[in-house]
Amino acid sequence: MHERTQEESMNLEKARKDLAALQRKMSAYNHAQEIIYFDGATTAPKGTAENRAVSMSVLSEESYKLCTCRETVDLLEYLDSRKDELSEKEQRMVYLLLKDIRSTAKIPRDEYVAYQDLLVTAEDVWHTAKEKNDFAMFEPYLKQVFDTNIKFAGYIAPEMDPYDYWLNEYEEGLDKKTCDEFFEALRSRLVPLIKKIGEVTAKSCSGEGPEAAQTGKLPDKSILFGNFPVEKQRILSERIMDIEGLDKNHIGLAETEHPFTTSIGSHHDVRITTHYYEDNAVSSMYSVIHEGGHALYDAGSAEDLAYTVLDGGISMGIHESQSRFYENIIGRSKAFCKCILPVFKELFPEQFENVSAEDFYKAVNAVEPSLIRTEADEVTYSLHILIRYELEKRVMAGELSVHDLPAEWNRLYKEYLGVDVPDDKRGVLQDTHWSGGAIGYFPSYALGSAYGAQFLRRMGKDAIDVEKNAEIGDFSKINKWLGEQIWPHGELYTPRQLLDRVLGEAFDPNVYLDYLEAKCRDIYGI
């Protein structure tokens, strides 16, 4: 007996080492693919996309083989069979790795390959369809994407509602029931709020604004537009990175068409990007603050998570809770506007000579129902998401046909935001998500904003004076709190587990709605 036990424990030790080696290999393949993607978005000569595609396809195939080969499956199943002897982290690694393998194994190989091909085509067609404002062209591909998502969910989790399956994929623990309650809370308080702001603004424009008169000026966004040389804006980016507490030894800044954040191989190397608009003083700054939040989360993983599948953020929802916390809750607070305005006065003296912190604060928080999600303000943003949620939920349930999506899209934009959608390219064709197969992904954007507000309240209970720290431009206490409560855990806990640990109370969207209403009261006097 003694001999057997010894042998068993040697086997387990070896398997643990193999598990670490496997993940190190996976990280290296990820490193390669991430840096090839990053290079393509930032530096590569224009004509080299095809060359990258050739290498990417080989590397993703090699990495897929590594993750799904007999040897890997045997290793993981062996470890799974002895999971009680593994650490909490190892258990989670094995669970996440096996989950992917088992899901993929349930999809017939030919259908899986056909779907990958479909996505490539669908994205191409979507690009052209958007350019040509031609939804009919995209419709059959979009229908196939929805159909395949329903079918695959049925293969993998026949016991689940298909949309629930996908919601849970993007935000572990999320389902329609939770979303319904969440979005209903948002809808019921934000739609009237936005309507009221619309009325105040309209009255002011027509010169009958008693509320505006009571509470000072309404927001004037025009103070943010002018001529802001890129060189100066680059200096601003550096200052913002320093204030936000980004470690430039491990977090780099580059320029791309659309801002994003990516880790390169591990949390030791994170890149954020921004886009400079010469006519807009704050667009790039808020991109940097936002992506900086993602970067802080990624880079904040515990040291022993590097080169494992637990490295980096757990979900889009938690990720957005960090980025939007920094961008909106801090970055658009009155306190931070006081902090940053002197930098604008220094860099762009003529433009900001007569601008007060109050003017600046109002301008960067102006609420204006609009057509395009990515340009929406903090208050209307969640309604853009709500509309997408309602639509994809109904299509997945067979209650709405893909053919009828544009009409419903336009109807809901009118109902919730009060805007008329003039064409599909500024309507149902605006986002890339569906063409990429990401159905069930949108809700996490709105959830993240709401999580953030509850983190803010929790910080307050923990005696962190966020407002004061924002005003003096010292984020160290805020970063320390998030860097202890949230960032180090990587993918160890599900979003729900993490929220329970951090909040010590149930998630409640009303905290977020209270926050938004208070801000609007301050700005619009309503």
Added chain:
Amino acid sequence: MHERTQEESMNLEKARKDLAALQRKMSAYNHAQEIIYFDGATTAPKGTAENRAVSMSVLSEESYKLCTCRETVDLLEYLDSRKDELSEKEQRMVYLLLKDIRSTAKIPRDEYVAYQDLLVTAEDVWHTAKEKNDFAMFEPYLKQVFDTNIKFAGYIAPEMDPYDYWLNEYEEGLDKKTCDEFFEALRSRLVPLIKKIGEVTAKSCSGEGPEAAQTGKLPDKSILFGNFPVEKQRILSERIMDIEGLDKNHIGLAETEHPFTTSIGSHHDVRITTHYYEDNAVSSMYSVIHEGGHALYDAGSAEDLAYTVLDGGISMGIHESQSRFYENIIGRSKAFCKCILPVFKELFPEQFENVSAEDFYKAVNAVEPSLIRTEADEVTYSLHILIRYELEKRVMAGELSVHDLPAEWNRLYKEYLGVDVPDDKRGVLQDTHWSGGAIGYFPSYALGSAYGAQFLRRMGKDAIDVEKNAEIGDFSKINKWLGEQIWPHGELYTPRQLLDRVLGEAFDPNVYLDYLEAKCRDIYGI
């Protein structure tokens, strides 16, 4: 019989496809490693080197396994056994792939690994030793590097002289005999030439310069020094790339500490780098022209060589023949100086207001014996190489101990270049090559320059008016000639075969020496 033949031909067809697939995979691994390296040199945050090292080590191991696994060896040996049925290109692919595998197989695995470790340490130690000007510290490692090179050559090619083996590794077909003749030709004409220039210069300084008086002013390099903002130099780089005919869709320019050229995955994506010195008007320009030459060669591989081992240049010697052809033979010609001076007058009007094309031409061609190889002018450069060649040849033959290298180095610098070496960091410790194990590599630098001069003569025979094309800044005819004669062949032909095809006559260093002497006659009136 008929059946068997059909089966055989099917097997061969499959093996050919597998050969293509194997090389495509190898290219993808190269792509990953090249872009990780490039990112590290250009964009990555400062603290991320270790993170890259982790991924690089995995990727190089995976790629090594791919190249040497049983399946690959079987495939290559099968194809080798039927090589008469393969195309010329396939034969060469199989030859090159097998050559590497067979060489490596002859080295005991533990010695191979120990040597890789030695090189990592040796390079580290070299860095410190150079910094501290402490050769004694580096000596034991350098001795081990030389000893291992001798030993490994003995394992792989016991019938060959060890140094011949390594020369042939870096420049297929090269041996000591050829090098001896080549360098003797250089020594016998360049050493007196440089001495004469030194005399003319000294007389001029002491005011007794009859030659200088006869032939106008001596070169005045000071006109190239001043204040040249990086932004302006970046504009110059763009112009140079256009004039040189670099296709910016496939060739990118970045900034690094030391300029280099690298292909990313295939010849469809080539990157060059430069370094801007604000006080030097031409340093970066000549880097761009030089690296541009490498890039044209790499990018000029025939389309069907992409994603094969034949893609890119055949050897360092031929590579330098291209880069130095553009940099020196064209870029430092009087004709090109006439072409480019107006751009300098436009970008830096004050500095170049009173500078003539003749002044500029002389300044960029000033001959000055100096200590540092990488900063040497066109005429003295080859003597820096000659010294390294003589020294490593004698160490490899056991005629000179590593311990005595510094003294011999200093003696030869005095003898050939007339300069006193004040310390080892500006002497024997200046280059990284030996610490990296690259023994036998240096000669290719000098050979390249000499090849280039003979290409120039050949172009003339083919009725290309290089001088006129340089003067009007239109390189299309020159690029077309090189793009037909040299670039498309990639690694298909050995350097010797390529030279035979292109020159139609024996390689003769006197063509290069004639060229150099003529230039010096023009500039120094000697």
